Every structure is written in structure tokens, then in C-alpha cells.
Amino acid sequence: MEISAAGRLEVRITTADVGKRVSVRRLSEPGAPGEKFTDTVGVLTSWDKGVLVITRKDGQVVRIAESSLVAGKVVPAAPARRRGPSASYEELAAVVSRAWRPVESERLGGWELRAAGGFTRRANSVLPLGDPGLPLDAALDAVRRWYGARGLPAYVQTATGAPGTQEALCAELEERGWVREVTAEVWIGALAPVADRAEGARVVLSRTADEAWLARYQRKGLGGTALAVLGGGPSVWFASVPADSGGVPSAIGRLVVDGRWASFAAVEVDPGLRRRGLATEVMAALARRALGEGASAAWLQVEADNAGAGALYARLGFAAHHAYHHYREPSPTS
Known part of the structure; x- marks a missing residue:
């Protein structure tokens, strides 16, 4: 937080800084006994009639009374990623x-x-x-x-x-x-480390989603419109791990290859077979397919409250790009 040469906190932002990334400190309850401070970092999206509006990285919009400000400054954009692909x-x-x-x-x-x-x-x-x-x-x-x-x-x-x-x-x-x-996040990572995962389960790749694949997919009652969306994209592949008893696959996934990018979606595993590496094996097989088509980077989407998926993708080298x-x-x- 901005501190003057005299050691005092200072507000060093003005209405001219709307649109910039800022960090501000305010009194949570001005005038109350045992006053507490709250810090907020995000984009200053407006400053009008004595109220600042700051939109945080997670999309939360915070409104702050100008009179409650204790300190504030413009801060640089978040540091660039140190590994994996870069993308605007x-x-x-x-x-x-x-x-x-x-x-x-x-x-x-x-x-x-x-x-x-x-x-x-x-x-x-x-x-x-x-x-x-x-x-x-x-x-x-x-x-x-x-x-x-x-x-x-x-x-x-x-x-x-x-x-x-x-x-x-x-x-x-x-x-x-x-x-x-x-709210969800788009994560990105390098493709080769995913493809390098050891092969285990027998993963079958297809250009179409058959009835067995759709039976494992979490969305039910799919009609022609949904199938058109699932099958749309520059180069689409569907992966399945056949169950030992046949019928509904033990795990599935969807891949779209688009230039240097490959996307992973609909990676789903039979609840009774989770934590056995099937999701990783599905992604590895799809990653090898994408490398064969010239892709080098990958992206996927993670819902904000899906801690399990986030942990898996972090182990595979992915990190959040934006929400x-x-x-x-x-x-x-x-």
C-alpha cells in the first residue's frame, strides 16, 4: 500500500485512473470501535458521486465509498506466466x-x-x-x-x-x-507433458459420439442440436475407455484441435472408478492425437468450485489464464 515519506498511508489514485488496475485500503466500518481495514485489488471500473467501483479478478464487483478510503495506488498488471504457453x-x-x-x-x-x-x-x-x-x-x-x-x-x-x-x-x-x-476459469498448459503420461487403460478414439459415449456424458436427453454442438469444431475427437462388462464406458473425453491449440472437455469417469488415473489416461491419449495434428498448447475449463478437477489439472501442468x-x-x- 502507498506510504508517504512521512510514514503515512496515502490515496494516490484519482478519477483519471478509471480503467487501471488498482489496490486500495478502506475502513470496513468507519468510526466504529476497533476499526478494521479491508484491501481490494482489481480494475477501477468507475468513480462517480463519491463511490468507487472495483471489479476483482474473480468478477466480483466491489463498491467503495470514497470517504472510507485510507490508501490507494495504481498497480501493474499481474506478472506474466513463467511456464507453459502464452496467449492473449x-x-x-x-x-x-x-x-x-x-x-x-x-x-x-x-x-x-x-x-x-x-x-x-x-x-x-x-x-x-x-x-x-x-x-x-x-x-x-x-x-x-x-x-x-x-x-x-x-x-x-x-x-x-x-x-x-x-x-x-x-x-x-x-x-x-x-x-x-x-463463474468458471480457462486454464492453459503445454500439451507434451500431458501426452507423456504412461499409457494404461485402452482408450478408443472416434470422430463421433456414439450412444455409449453419450450414456456416460453428464447431460442427459440430448437432441440433434446438442449433438451438433458436441460435434462442431475444427477437428473433433471423442475418447472412451470401454467398461469390462461392455455398455457404458468407464471414462470419456472430448478433444478439439485448432491450430496450435487443443481443448479438453467432457472428461468424465464412472463414480465407482475414480482416483484410478482414468481421467489422466483419457487426456493423455487425446493429447497424443493432438500432437499428431500439430498442436502444442492446451486449454480447458474448470468451474470455480470444482476443487477436484483443479487439483488434477494443476498436476498436469495447467494454470488459470482468466475467469x-x-x-x-x-x-x-x-
């Missing part, structure tokens, strides 16, 4: 989108409106990678009409925690009553 948010967001294609999309300036009959929020949300070409309120009205015409709720997918992400848009959506429903969030339109009564 813009590059990775485009790759992630191509790996989970909607069945219908339309451009609104730099925004992509995506729909797939309601199968997953990723395929049924706006991806805002630029200016929509309209004032924000008008753009959001257009978004609601587009999804309403398809009988779907309107979602906007935003990202935080990396250079070029959308902390300001998160704050604007929350100000308008949009509700953040889901993403889905904001749902306000209800008509809100």
Missing part, C-alpha cells in the same frame, strides 16, 4: 468459441450472438469481443429481442483477470440488474 485473451477467447460452436449466430458489431436451442450457456450467450456499434443500453435491448425471438433467456458472457478482459462491462451489467449465474462469467438478463419484475 483475444486469441484464447476466439479459440474457445470455435471449440463449442452454436448452431446459429449473428453479429452485432463486435459482439457475437450465439444460440443452440438452450444447450449450455456457452452456446447460448453473447460473446462481446469488441464494440457492438450501439450504445450499451440499445445493444442490450437488441440482445434481449434476439434471444426472446428464439424463446431463450438473454445471457452475456464476460471475462476478467487478464489484460484485455471485460471488467468494465461486468460492472455495467451489474449496474443494470443483470445477474451473474456461473469467465455468464450474466442473465434481469427478470421483468426486477
Whole structure:
């Protein structure tokens, strides 16, 4: 925290620093006995009428009364990764989108409106990678009409925690009553260490998801739209570990190869066979396939509360790149 030559804490940020990453300290309860301090680090997304709005790396929007500030300063961006592949948010967001294609999309300036009959929020949300070409309120009205015409709720997918992400848009959506429903992280890592894992279980690769694969997949009642999303992408592979008794596979996974990037998704294991390395073996087989197609880096998505998956992927050399969030339109009564 910023300290003057006289040893006093100082507020060294102003309204001119909106859009920059800052660190601030404030009194939790100004004037109360035993005053306590609270520190907040994130992007200063607005400073208006005596209130600072800071959007943290995890997407949480924090509102701070100017009168409660004790100290504050502009801080540099988070340090660059020291291992594994490097990627800008813009590059990775485009790759992630191509790996989970909607069945219908339309451009609104730099925004992509995506729909797939309601199968997953990723395929049924706006991806805002630029200016929509309209004032924000008008753009959001257009978004609601587009999804309403398809009988779907309107979602906007935003990202935080990396250079070029959308902390300001998160704050604007929350100000308008949009509700953040889901937060997950995109992790990246080198592909070769995953492929080098020892082979064990017999992993079968296929270009299509057969009935057995779908029976292990956590989402049930899949129709043609869902199958189109699962099968979409530049180069898609499905992995299965056949069960000893036949029928539903012991483990499954999905791979999409897109240039230097490979994505892992739908890595699922029979609950009775977990902690036996099957998920790692599925990923290793898919990684070897991706290396054969020229990929060198990998990404995957981890829900914020899935500690088990996070531990597995960390052991395989992955680390978080950025967080993403889905904001749902306000209800008509809100």
C-alpha cells in the first residue's frame, strides 16, 4: 500500500485512473470501535458521486465509498506466466468459441450472438469481443429481442483477470440488474507433458459420439442440436475407455484441435472408478492425437468450485489464464 515519506498511508489514485488496475485500503466500518481495514485489488471500473467501483479478478464487483478510503495506488498488471504457453485473451477467447460452436449466430458489431436451442450457456450467450456499434443500453435491448425471438433467456458472457478482459462491462451489467449465474476459469498448459503420461487403460478414439459415449456424458436427453454442438469444431475427437462388462464406458473425453491449440472437455469417469488415473489416461491419449495434428498448447475449463478437477489439472501442468462469467438478463419484475 502507498506510504508517504512521512510514514503515512496515502490515496494516490484519482478519477483519471478509471480503467487501471488498482489496490486500495478502506475502513470496513468507519468510526466504529476497533476499526478494521479491508484491501481490494482489481480494475477501477468507475468513480462517480463519491463511490468507487472495483471489479476483482474473480468478477466480483466491489463498491467503495470514497470517504472510507485510507490508501490507494495504481498497480501493474499481474506478472506474466513463467511456464507453459502464452496467449492473449483475444486469441484464447476466439479459440474457445470455435471449440463449442452454436448452431446459429449473428453479429452485432463486435459482439457475437450465439444460440443452440438452450444447450449450455456457452452456446447460448453473447460473446462481446469488441464494440457492438450501439450504445450499451440499445445493444442490450437488441440482445434481449434476439434471444426472446428464439424463446431463450438473454445471457452475456464476460471475462476478467487478464489484460484485455471485460471488467468494465461486468460492472455495467451489474449496474443494470443483470445477474451473474456461473463463474468458471480457462486454464492453459503445454500439451507434451500431458501426452507423456504412461499409457494404461485402452482408450478408443472416434470422430463421433456414439450412444455409449453419450450414456456416460453428464447431460442427459440430448437432441440433434446438442449433438451438433458436441460435434462442431475444427477437428473433433471423442475418447472412451470401454467398461469390462461392455455398455457404458468407464471414462470419456472430448478433444478439439485448432491450430496450435487443443481443448479438453467432457472428461468424465464412472463414480465407482475414480482416483484410478482414468481421467489422466483419457487426456493423455487425446493429447497424443493432438500432437499428431500439430498442436502444442492446451486449454480447458474448470468451474470455480470444482476443487477436484483443479487439483488434477494443476498436476498436469495447467494454470488459470482468466475467469469467465455468464450474466442473465434481469427478470421483468426486477
